[in-house]
Amino acid sequence: MLRTIGLMSGTSLDGVDAAWVETDGEAIGRIGPALTLPYDPALRRDLRRLLDRVAGAPPPMVAGALPRDPVEVGEDDPFLADCVRRLTERHAEAVEALRAEVARTLGEGTDLLGFHGQTILHRPARPGDAAPGRTWQVGDAAWLARRTGLPVAYDFRSADVAAGGQGAPLVPVVHAALAAALPKPLAVLNLGGVGNVTWIGSDGRLVAFDTGPANGPLDDWARKRAQTDYDRDGVLSLAGQPDGAVLGRLMAHPYLAAPPPKSLDRLDFDRALKEAGAPALSPQDGAATLVAFAAVCVAAAARHLPEAPLQWLVCGGGRRNPAMMQALAGALEQPVRPVEIVGWNGDALEAQAFGVLAARVVRGLPITFPGTTGAPRPLPGGQVVRP
Numbered sequence: 001m002l003r004t005i006g007l008m009s010g011t012s013l014d015g016v017d018a019a020w021v022e023t024d025g026e027a028i029g030r031i032g033p034a035l036t037l038p039y040d041p042a043l044r045r046d047l048r049r050l051l052d053r054v055a056g057a058p059p060p061m062v063a064g065a066l067p068r069d070p071v072e073v074g075e076d077d078p079f080l081a082d083c084v085r086r087l088t089e090r091h092a093e094a095v096e097a098l099r100a101e102v103a104r105t106l107g108e109g110t111d112l113l114g115f116h117g118q119t120i121l122h123r124p125a126r127p128g129d130a131a132p133g134r135t136w137q138v139g140d141a142a143w144l145a146r147r148t149g150l151p152v153a154y155d156f157r158s159a160d161v162a163a164g165g166q167g168a169p170l171v172p173v174v175h176a177a178l179a180a181a182l183p184k185p186l187a188v189l190n191l192g193g194v195g196n197v198t199w200i201g202s203d204g205r206l207v208a209f210d211t212g213p214a215n216g217p218l219d220d221w222a223r224k225r226a227q228t229d230y231d232r233d234g235v236l237s238l239a240g241q242p243d244g245a246v247l248g249r250l251m252a253h254p255y256l257a258a259p260p261p262k263s264l265d266r267l268d269f270d271r272a273l274k275e276a277g278a279p280a281l282s283p284q285d286g287a288a289t290l291v292a293f294a295a296v297c298v299a300a301a302a303r304h305l306p307e308a309p310l311q312w313l314v315c316g317g318g319r320r321n322p323a324m325m326q327a328l329a330g331a332l333e334q335p336v337r338p339v340e341i342v343g344w345n346g347d348a349l350e351a352q353a354f355g356v357l358a359a360r361v362v363r364g365l366p367i368t369f370p371g372t373t374g375a376p377r378p379l380p381g382g383q384v385v386r387p
């Protein structure tokens with residue numbers, strides 16, 4: 001088994017999650033401590049600017065130059081380089097702090113890092129697209145390897161996108177490993193900036209895809225309309241009412257009816273939200289509408305599952321929002337519970353997954369599958385850089 005630290009900085013742009021896990025990429029051994037280091041407000045703001053800038057650029061002109069294709073925002077772009085330096089530094093700090101904690105509590109070291117990087121663009125090929133798909137995670141893996149003295153697995157998504165897959169979600173294979181002993185069929189729902197579901201059938205079959213926006217638009221709304229970073233404990237949305245007309249327009253978005261495989265960029269619904277009339281709502285009703293829409297997206301996702309799950313296990317920050325959990329309980333027919341009910345850590349799960357995926361990369365095992373990303377066959381991916 002390898003002693004890994006997985007590092008995930010999600011679409012919420014809130015910071016770096018780091019988690020220690022012992023694994024050979026298939027079985028999961030000891031699960032150690034985990035921590036979150038928030039990005040400072042300036043880095044969060046600059047990453048958001050970077051996302052907006054990259055999203056506004058014209059579609060890629062060059063195929064096969066994933067993930068750091070210099071067509072739109074060049075690798076030598078000073079703003080990008082500065083963001084990459086700062087976010088990689090923050091990851092190094094997370095590794096340093098977690099290694100100290102692991103040494104103190106378990107007396108153990110670390111053999112390998114799994115570094116997801118920050119997604120700044122995700123535009124996989126959609127049916128009928130002429131241009132090739134593209135996904136772009138930034139972060140300086142070579143620098144992180146030198147700074148920590150550890151091998152670093154990174155660039156987990158681009159091989160899949162280059163092969164025609166969605167490049168996301170990647171965590172399902174790890175959900176399946178963790179859920180080995182749980183009753184099936186089972187659905188695991190991650191509520192991050194974007195939502196994603198993993199369905200695991202009784203025979204181990206996997207179906208996974210992004211459900212729709214989850215906390216991303218709600219965070220943006222809370223920041224713009226209520227001057228808070230997010231809708232803490234659902235205070236804002238619980239004080240409002242979903243707007244039926246806006247919700248109705250959003251529900252007609254073609255993404256909901258489209259069959260999987262499918263995945264989303266953090267900003268994919270921004271225009272639809274504007275066009276549906278969300279900006280005219282009060283801060284409270286707007287937040288309630290966004291929460292209701294996130295739940296409607298999950299209910300729409302349920303219709304794409306091969307068989308109803310026995311229960312929905314929820315991880316990610318959205319499970320801390322009581323308005324979100326209430327809306328889900330109302331929208332789904334099966335019990336909805338936080339993953340803690342089966343002993344998992346819903347804040348650390350994705351970071352743990354990138355430790356497991358790192359071990360799979362090192363061993364050359366597949367990380368994406370026809371049922372998860374629409375890969376043409378089980379595909380290995382990722383790269384490894386040594387110090």
Ligand SMILES: Nc1ncnc2c1ncn2[C@@H]1O[C@H](COP(=O)(O)OP(=O)(O)OP(=O)(O)O)[C@@H](O)[C@H]1O
Pocket residue numbers: 009010011012013014190191192193194195215216218219230231232233234315316317318320321322350
């Ligand atoms: N107490 C809380 N009340 C309401 N919302 C919360 C609470 N705690 C966290 N959140 C929400 O969870 C978000 C962070 O979730 P998480 O860390 O799972 O996202 P992420 O990993 O960045 O996203 P993704 O899974 O899309 O990559 C915050 O931005 C916030 O919206």
Ligand SMILES: CC(=O)N[C@H]1[C@@H]2OC[C@@H](O2)[C@@H](O)[C@@H]1O[C@H](C)C(=O)O
Pocket residue numbers: 010011119122135167168169170171172190192193194195196210263264350
């Ligand atoms: C491109 C990208 O970074 N996608 C993230 C995002 O955040 C949630 C959802 O959208 C999911 O598809 C994915 O992350 C998780 C870790 C995954 O790949 O499983």
